Structures are given as C-alpha cells and as structure tokens.
Amino acid sequence: MKKLILGICFILLSIFTFAQTIKGKVTDAATGSPVNGATIDVEGAGITTTNESGLFYMAVKKGTYTVNITNVGFKKLEEKLSPSSTVAEIKLQRQDLFLQEVEIKAVRASEKSPFTKTNISKKEIEKNNLGQDLPFLLNQSPSVVVNSDAGNGVGYTGIHIRGTDGTRINVTLNGIPYNDAESQGSYFVDLPDFASSLNSVQVQRGVGTSTNGSGAFGATINLSTNEFNDKAYGEINNSFGSFNTWKNTVKAGSGLINDHFTVDARLSRITSDGYIDRASSDLQSLYLSGAYINNKTSVRFNLIKGKEKTYQAWNGVPEALLYTDRTYNSCGTEKPGDPYNNQTDNYWQDHYQLFVNQELSKTWSFNVASFLTRGKGYYEEYKAQQPFENYGLSDTTINGAPVTQTDLVRQRWLDNYFYGQVLSFQHKSAKDEVTIGGGWSEYDGKHYGDVIWAQVGIPKDYRYYNYPAVKRDQNVYVKWLHQLSTNWNLFGDMQYRHVYHRMEGFEDFPEMTISRQFDFFNPKAGISYNRNSYNAYFSFAMAGKEPNRDDFQANPSQQPKREQLQDFELGMEKKSSWFSYGATLYYMNYKDQLVLTGQMNDVGAYVRVNVPNSYRAGIELQGSVVVNNWMNIHANLAFSKNKIKSFNAYFDDYDNSGEWVKQIPKEYKNTDISFSPSIIAGGTINFIPAKFLVISLPAKFVGKQYLDNTQDETRKLSDYYSQNVMATFTIKHLLFSEWNIIGQVNNVFNKRFETNGAAYATMLNGSIQNDNYYFPNAGTNFMVGVNVKL
Template sequence: MKRIALISFSIAGWYAASAQQKEVTDSFYALTPVEVRAIRAGEKAPFAKSNLSKTEIVKKNLGQDIPFLLNQTPSVVVNSDAGTGVGYTGMRIRGTDATRINVTLNGIPYNDAESMGTFFVNLPDFTSSVNSIQIQRGVGTSSNGASAFGATVSLSTNELNKTSYAEINNSYGSFNTWKNTVKAGTGLIDDHFTVDARLSQITSDGYVDRASSHLQSFYLSGAYTGDRSSLRFNLFSGKEKTYQAWNGIPEASLKSDRTFNSSGTDRPGAPYDNETDNYRQTHYQLFFDHALSSKWHFNTAVFMTRGLGYYENYKGEESFSDYGLPDLSINGQLVTETDLVRQKWLDNYFYGQIISTQYKSDKHTLTIGGGWTVYDGNHHGDIIWAKYGFDQGARYYDVDAKKSDINAYAKWQFQFSKAFSAFTDVQYRHVQHSMNGFADRPSLFIDRKFNFVNPKAGLTFSKNGWQSYISYALGQKEPNRDDFEASVTNQPKKEMLHDFEGGIEKRGTRFQVGANLYYMSYKDQLVLTGMINDVGAYTRVNVPKSYRAGLELTGGYVFNSWLNANGNISFSKNKIKAFTEYLDEYNSIWQWVGQQTITHKNTDIAFAPSVVGGLTLNVIPVKDLEFGLISKYVGKQYLDNTQNDLRKLNSFYTQDARAILTLKNKIFSEWNIIGQVNNVFDRKYEPNGYTYAYFLDGAVAADNYYFPMAGTNFMVAVNIKL
C-alpha cells in the first residue's frame, strides 16, 4: 500500500497549477545568473532535471545539510554519520555516490579535486545564501569541474537583491541542535551597488554518541551592476569541528545500542575527547559579466578555494614499523608497539578560471565555454603524543600532490519548428594528476594524464502542455586519488558511461505528470571487490561491464485552494555483469593465510535500491498557515556487489510532518515560524553502512557496520524579517 500511495503523486520542486508553474519557470530560468545559466539545463533541454526555487529552499532550511534539502527529489537517498542531517552527510542519486556527482557553486567546481567527493560539512548553512538549485540526473549537460558521472548539482547565490533586507533566523531541536543565522543586504544603492552578508552558527550533540558538531560560517558578496556590465566578488568561509562517527555501528550492537560510537575508544578508560575532524575552507570568487549586444553575453570568473585542517585520532598499540621506526629496547625489554595521538593534515589550494560566451536569438541558443583549474595540495601526518618512541610533533609522512584540469565545451540548441528543438553539446577535458607519494607508500610516485571527449545530443518536442525528449550523453571520469595507490604496474583505467534518456511530461491547469526512462551503460566502472594492493590496502578495480536502467515517475495535483500533493517514485535495475570477489582467509586462530576468490555474475550494484519514492501532501486551511506531510520510501540496498542478503540495508519508510505559520506586520515586517517532526513513527532504519567479508576456518563470514538515523525528533525555527 505504501508503494501504491507513492506512485499516485510526484515531483518535489514543481507546482502543479500552470499559473504557479509559469511563475516558477520564469523566475528560475530568466533570473538565473549568466555564469550559472551557461552550465544548467534549460527548460527545453533533453535531460532529466529538478529545480528548487528560493521559496522551497527556505521551507526546508532548518539546519540540516544540503543533501537533506534534496531528499524529496527523484532517485535521491541521503545519509548522515551523526544520524541527524547535521555534520557529515552524504547522498546518492540513482545509486551513484558523491564522487560521481558534479557539484558547482555559481558555476565554479566544488568537488574535492583528489577524492572527487563533496563535503558539505565545510559549507555550514550555505543553504541560507542559496537562491536556486538544479539537479540533473544522468550525465546531463557539460559543466565545469570533474565530469558528471551520474548526476549534477548546481547551486546559485548570485541573485540580485534590489531592495534592502535584514533577517534573524533561529532554529532549535532534538539533540541540543541549534542554528543561528543573521543576514542582511543593502539592496541597490544608487541603482548600481549591492552588498549582501550572512553570519551563521550550527551546533548539535548528534544522535550517535559523542557525534557532536560545531559549525561556523560567513558569506559576503558585493556587486556593481551597470547598463551592460556587472562585477561581483564573493567571499565565504566555513569552519567545522565534528567528533568522528565514521566507524559505524557493528551489527551486534545495532539492536541493543544504536548510538554506540567506537571512535576514541582505543584510549583506556573514557573515550578520547578530541577524536575530531577540524577543517576550514574559504572561497574567493570574482565574476565579470558583459552584454556584448542584445544577443551576445560574455562571462568570466576567477576563483580560489583555500583548505586547511586535520583529523585527530588516539591509536592504541600501534607498531613502530608502521611508522618507519625500529623497535625499542626499554630497560632490557623489547617494545614493538605504543599508544599515540596523531593528526592527519590537508593543506591545499584550488584555483582557476571559468569563461563562457552565450548567443541567444528566437531560434538559437549557443554557449561556448570552459575553464582551467589547478589543485596544489600537501598531505602530512604528525604525532602529537606517544607513550614511547616519538618526539612530540614528529612528522611520519609528508607528501605533495598536484592536479590540473582544462576543459572546453560548446552547446547549441536550435528551435527548428514551433514544436521541435534539437540540442547538441560536446566537451573536451584534459586532466593531469601528479602524486609524490602516499601516506602508506611515500616512495610511490604517480603521474597520469587523461584526455576526454564527451558528446551529447537530443531532441525535444513541446506542444499544448506536452513535452517529450530523447537524448544520448557520454561521460568519462578519471580515477580517485586512492585508486592510484594500487601499485606501479596495476594502475586503474578511466571509467566510461553511455547514458540514454527519454522522457515525457504533461502539464495542465491543475496537474503535472511525467515519466523518464534511462539506461546507463558503464565500461570499466571502478568498484570494491576485496582485492588488496601491494601494501595490503583494499583497492577499487575496473569491472568491464555494468549498467543502471530505470523508470522515474513524477507528478503533482492541485485538488483545490487548500490541498495539493506532489512526489516521485523510481524503479531501477542496477547490475554488474561479472566480477571476481576477493576474500581474506584466516585460520582458526585468526592468522591471515591469503585470499580466496569467488566469481559473481549479474549481481546488484551496491547501494542501488530498486525502488525510491517520495510524497509531499500540503494542506492550507487558512491564509498564511500550511501543514505538510512528507514521506520517503527506500528499497533494500546491498552493502557490497555480491547481492548477499546477509550483507544488506533493509528497506525503510519514513514520515515527517511540518507546519508553517506566517505573520506579517506584527512588531516586525514578517514572522515565519516552522515546526517539523522527523520520523514521526520512530522507525529504526539505516540508509548507509559497509561490510567486511572473509573466510574463517574454511567458511564465509562477514562483519557489517551501519549508520543509523535518529528516531522521532523535531526542529522549530523562528525566522524574522525586520
């Protein structure tokens, strides 16, 4: 019954009534800054996409991280280490993880250049400065940064605020969670100048034991706007300190102690109190836009992202040999191990330039753009305390890395009749990645170059409220930093994705329904198989053939002035055609004796549920009062690629409830009071985890670890416009 209910309605992010939809469409596309419009999919682009407007973002912004704002869009599954959506969070779109999701901030690449992940914890409360978000599923259109290999998320803050404003936003909720935000803007001064500013702090104790977060951020933007040109400078920064909850909870503890956290427990007695991640990331962005004529626009931006921080661990009984030191003799006794506290540091600069030129006429839209980026990073590890054998501040590894990326693209959309338009897009990327050693292999030097040509094409039909499309896109992706640590002779290959999409949508005065079919065929996708590299670390391996195929249904309906519904549901099949699993083998006294292999065929890809759905029901009994019921269903997921039911995440269904009250001209210009109860029915569920399978005394066994979400919890926000 739950699945049937979810099919009935669809897509968060779209209003069903045509008048409402026209307003959203006009504001979303027409007011989007040039630097963002160059990389986003337009209204008639032949790709699967969802748009979130500023109004929708504000309703959802109660302090949780950006992935949780996207939770009601199609094919999205989110997770949180702390179990609350604050701190370290993650998301998958169509089963693809963050390393394959291209993220841009005002058109500027955000993905970590080495791991290609996106760590939104380094952008606390960035949502409060975001004006619009677009999510493209599949390869999508050409963007800046690491090529999209499953999805693209584009965030924009560069909206022009013409009138002055000031806001104070405060939220409080379960687990002592607080969000405090102050933001203000001058509006247009002398019809040319604007300044916008924000200061934020988010704190939380977390659901999981000691999984606390202390997050601080600021945002400052100044702009000059002329008749044909504009200049904008953005400076924003985030500082995070989070107690680590990365280890997950052992399966044996899941029922009896769902909040157990093993981090810090290497220390005898009480857990180590500074088992934390500490990082500051600061962004500098300078944009210049110029209207060359009524049809031609030019945009360029230069940027730098500065990252500096470390994570700290108490490690018990560490071998001196693992740190390149000989054993000690103390009072005639041979000492081979010691307790110690270590910090692993990242010290990096990421800088570059993006550029685009856009031509737009009645029938043609042509965009030519690209950019270059350089990542210059240092990795080092310091021992800040040891029981034996180390001087305070001893550095046990110090390695550098550099990565450069040059890309160029051209997009052309041609309206060759009133109903039909064609889209073509081609991108070239050149990537060079140099790594002067790794923490565990300081003598391994890697210098790899990749050249990618990624074409895309499609057709769109639009008439009488109907819109349909077909498209093809090629995506190619370089391996991540950890993949290169395999060995000198066993280096990973690039990944390739052929993405075929087709969709149809109908909009009426009171409804919107749509369907999207996709087939994503991978060549040499990198997956974990259990294989170990030359130093005994587990490494991802290219598997020759795999695919994702699915159907995404979307829709919404306005029943009357006080009731409307929208949501989505996705059905998919995600398979690896064949791969070899490697399992560590231990004897009865837990001595490692080698690895065994098992061949698997046509198994499900890990973390790719076959059903994902969301439903939002809104009730507006009186003006300025809204109640919302927000549902989410995620089907069974496997923790690895073996499709073994002993290594899985169970399906789950959650229900949230939200109330929004708006009061105008009551002491202040406007009060916006939002109350939300998450997981109303107190479901016990885990959207993320990992597994370690092995042979023990001739039999296969597995240790599973999970990242549970909190039970019933709440947040209340009081937002005041002065």
C-alpha cells in the same frame, strides 16, 4: 509498500475537486511579449511559473491574495488578485541593469534542453532549512537517497542519486567546481548553512550537459547564490531541536545603492550533539557578496567561509550491537578508560569568487569567473599499540627492555589550494542559443601527518609522512540549441577535457610516485518537443571519469583505468494549473566502472577494481495535483535495475593464512551494484487550512540496498519508510515584516532503519563470515524554527 504505491497511483490518477482560480498573464511592458518562466508566489497558496504564453493559474479560496512576480531582468512586482473568470493582465517593467546569471546559464540545462532535471526554488529551500545539511534538503527529489554519520542530518552527510555516490556527482557553486579534486567527493559539512544563501538549485540526473570540474557520472548539482536584491532586507533565523541542535543565522542586504551597488551578507552557526554517541558538530560560516551592476556589465565578488569541527562517527555500529546499543560509537575508544575527548575532524575552507558578466551586443554575452578555494584541516585520533616501524622509526629500549610499540595521538592534515577560471560566451537569437565555454584549474595539495603525543619513543610534533600532489584540469565545450520549428528543438554539446594528476607518495606506498594523464571527449545530443505545456525529449550523452586518488594506491600492475559511461534518456512531462506529471526512462551503460570487490593490494589495502560491464536502467515517475484549494500533493517514484554483469569478489582466508592474509576469489554474475535500491519513492501532502498555515506530510521510501556487490542477503540495508510532519505558521506585519514559525517532527512513527553501512566478509572455519557495520537513523525527533524578516 503496497499502501505507498496505491497512494502514488491516487496522486497521479485521482479525479480532482476544482477550486476557485487566480488567473494571470505576464507580459513585458515595453514590448508586450509574454514573459516565460516568471516566478509567481501567491501568498498562502503556493508558487508556480508562467508558461510560454506568459499564463499562470493558482487554485485558491475566496478572498484577496498578495501575488509577487519576479523574473531576471525585470523589476519585482506585487499585485493584489482575487479569484476571477477573467485573466488578469500583469505588465513587468524592465530593470535597466544586466542581471543575467551568465555563469549559471552556461552549466544548467534550459527548459527546452533534452535532459532530465529538477529545479528547486529559493522558497522551497527556505521552508525546509532548519539546520540539516544540504543533501537532506534535496531528499524529496527523484531517485535521491541521503545518509548521515551522526544520524540526524547534521555534520557529515552523503547523497546518492540513481545509486551513484557523491564522488560521481558533479557539484558547482555559481558555475565554479566544488568537488574535491582528488577524492572527487563533495563535503557539504565544509559549507555550513550554505542553503541559507541559495537562490536556486538544479539537479540534473544522468550525464546532463557539459559542466566544469570532475566528470558528471550519474548526476549534477548546480548551486546558485548570485541573487540580485533591489530592496534592503534583514533576517534573523533561529532553530532548536532534538539532540541539543541549534541553528542561528543572521542575513542582511543593502538593496540597490546609487542604482548600481549591492551588498549581501550572512553569518551562521549550527551546533548539535548528534544522535550517535559523541557525534557532535560545531559548524560556522560566513557569506559576503558585493556587486556592481550597470545596463551592460555586472561585477560580483563572493567570499564564502566555512569552519567545521565534528567528533568522528565514521566507523558505524557493529551488527551485533545494532539492537542493544544503537548509538554506539567506537571512535576514540582505543584510549584506555573514557573515549578520547578530541577524536575530531577539523577543517577550514574559504572560497574567493570573482565574476565579470558583460553584454557584448543584443545577441552576445560573456562571462569569466576567477576563483581560489583555500582548504586546510586535520583529523585527530588516539591510536593504541602502534609499531614504531609504521612511523619510520626504530624500536626503543626502556630500562634495558626492547619496546616496539606505543600509544600515540596523531593528526592527519590536508593543506591545499584550488584555483582557476571558468568562462563562457553565449549567443541567443530567435532560433539559436550557442554557448562556448570552458575553464582551467590547478590543485596543489599537501598530505602530511604529525604525532602530537606519544607515551614513549616519538618526539612531539614528529612529522611521519609528507606526500604532495598536483592535479590540473582543462576543458572546453560548445553547446547549441536550435529551434527546428515552432515545437521542435535540436541540442548538441561537445566537450574535451584533459586531466593531469601527479602524486608523490601514499601512506601504503611512501616511495611510489604516480603521474597519470587522461583525455576525454564527451559528446551529447538530443531532441525535444514542446507544445501546450507538454515537453518530451530524447538524448544520448557520453562521459569519462578519472580514478580517485585512493585508486592509484596500488602497484604498477594494478593501476586503474579510466571509467566510461553512455547515457540514454527518454522523457516527457505535462504541466497545467491543476496538475503535472512526467516520466523518464534511462539506460546508463558503464565500461570499466570502478567498484570494491574485496581485493587487496600488495600492502593489504582494499582497492577498487575496474569491472568491464555494468549498467543502470530505470523509470522515474513524477506527479503533482491540486486536489482542491486547501490540499495539494507532490510525489515521485523510481524503479531501477543496477547490475554488474560479471566480476570476481575476494574474501580474506583466515583458515589458510600465515603472516600474510591470503584471499579466495569467487565469481559472481548479474549482481546488484552496492547502495543502489531498486525502488525509491517520495511524496508530500500539503494542507492549507488558512492563508497563514501550511501543514506538510513529507514521506520517503527506500528499497533494500546491498553493502557490497555480491547481492548477499546477509550484507544489506533493509528497506525503510520514514514519515515527517511539518507546520508553517506565517504572521505578517506584526512588529516586523514577517514571522515564520516552523515546527517539524522527523520519523514520526519512530521507525528503526539504517541509511548507510559497510561490510567485510572473510573465510573462517570453512564458511564466509560477515563483519557488518551500520549507520542508524535517529528515531522520532523534532526541530522548531522562528524566522523573522525585518
């Protein structure tokens, strides 16, 4: 750890060896005004953006470089530039088409907004996309920790940002809500290889700006695919690696047809055996997007289809086997003999998205997006010695002897429709940007279970439960960014959100019907200062969040309350051609946060309980430096305290229990929130020995995390350091337009570490006993990819 901190200090404080520089100024050919935020892709050297003066700089070696300049609303431009002491003048021609992504601008934080954010470009996504799930492509972002059930990043994966899990991270696809309406989680396994269709990602840490869908209670991830491609293209991407992992992707686009139409398509498949025993994945997806665009209107339709089949690896490895049978998987082992071969999770998810963007005047624009998400699937499992009464059936008799239980195979289904609209009006003048937006959605979900086989006593395809649910969500917001002076900007944001949730029965409470509604007022305000590539800001934001479906599965006296969050953010950053650095201080104060305490409800299910006071406080540091023309470094480091001020933990008391397990409460004060490491660091060193070769050394350090909220050292994930190596070899104009050959070795030093786990503590023989489970990460493994642009 000391070496890591010293390395980061070197990154932030080292004295640089200055190289030769390509310099340019990008302006609007029609008006002569500078173009801010244009993407500058210098072949073989890197990617940067123009500043508010339209200027950019890039350290390079001697020679001539191909420079691609892109910006929304302008035609793409390719220039040949060489190092020079003079600034190259580059003029972009206006694209006489309405290309503004209004639906994305409505939910994203702009450069002058006073919120903590990280923008990730298409190029950055592409260079790491060898088949791992989307959270793993975000792993180098500040305060991010990822995990994988299968141990290699394929299949079911998870992400924590500032310690908050996926149920508290708001995710949108082109401004449309993606989180599951009831669990509020985001299951990226249902969108295999979605990264291959992304053109940008913004990660907002903290509450962020108002958005659509479930409450952002720690972070927001905005995903955008609605890219305009004016030239026809085709790509074939193939990867192969450890654990028989394959990724096959075909992409194509028509370019601009008859000056108005575009079509983009992608077909993908990812398969893997997984690192954990039987943790296989078979993932398929389709992306199809068609658009009509003129000078004031754009209409786009997206079809996104995903299909996943994964062998279950949900239980983790028991602590007793962690060092002797590290890939052990208990799923399917209730079947006598060999594990059940179809202990699988199966889900199909289709997204239908229709966007209409309209320029109303030179200062006003409008967007409406209508959507339908159709999801259907089940997980199948072999269960041994199941009592008939658990399935609503009476005991049976065989040869005159009573039989009370049976082995069986069951499927638990989700069958749901999620549909609605989001819309926004946007006004932009010289000093003001105003967004008025909102949306509505309805979730119609069916939860049911079928027994498809039983040894005795249960007919085939017997439906043993059926619990429908409806959830409605409406919100409206107003955002205002006002330029107070040349350097100062004021931001205000107000959102009202209403949620209604009706659930007719639960597995543990089949006769219970819950109807709850929640109203949230979420104000946000801040101020920012921008000058000479400096940006500083302060913001305050409030957020409210309703409980998840599982939280309601309790008797009326234990029904959960809503959660509330107050978020304070103070940040600054500096960007130049040679280096950048930034720091963010944050304090996130929670009221009635829902956490697991070990407490059981009336039927023996563990439930989350509101704790009155808890908080997260920390500092996030970021830095990058161009050391010279063949080496650059990027790093981030976060320190945090994540505390529950006071709560009661409950332990099952097997010393004094009869037919019903009793519980013993124990008070804890000022303990760490589970899965919230106090140190998270990431960094990448890039070597560029030649234009056609980039060697990268991405690394990650995650401090220890506790598996529950008692801060007990016997129930934790140890800290870990993981080092990867990646090499990208680019060949231009050899049979095809471009070849990219990528080799990646993960966990180079073959470290043993675990990224997730669970703990069950009980009272036995007068002391607390641990029953811990862990999800190990794979040892040294590799991926090789060959990407061809036709």
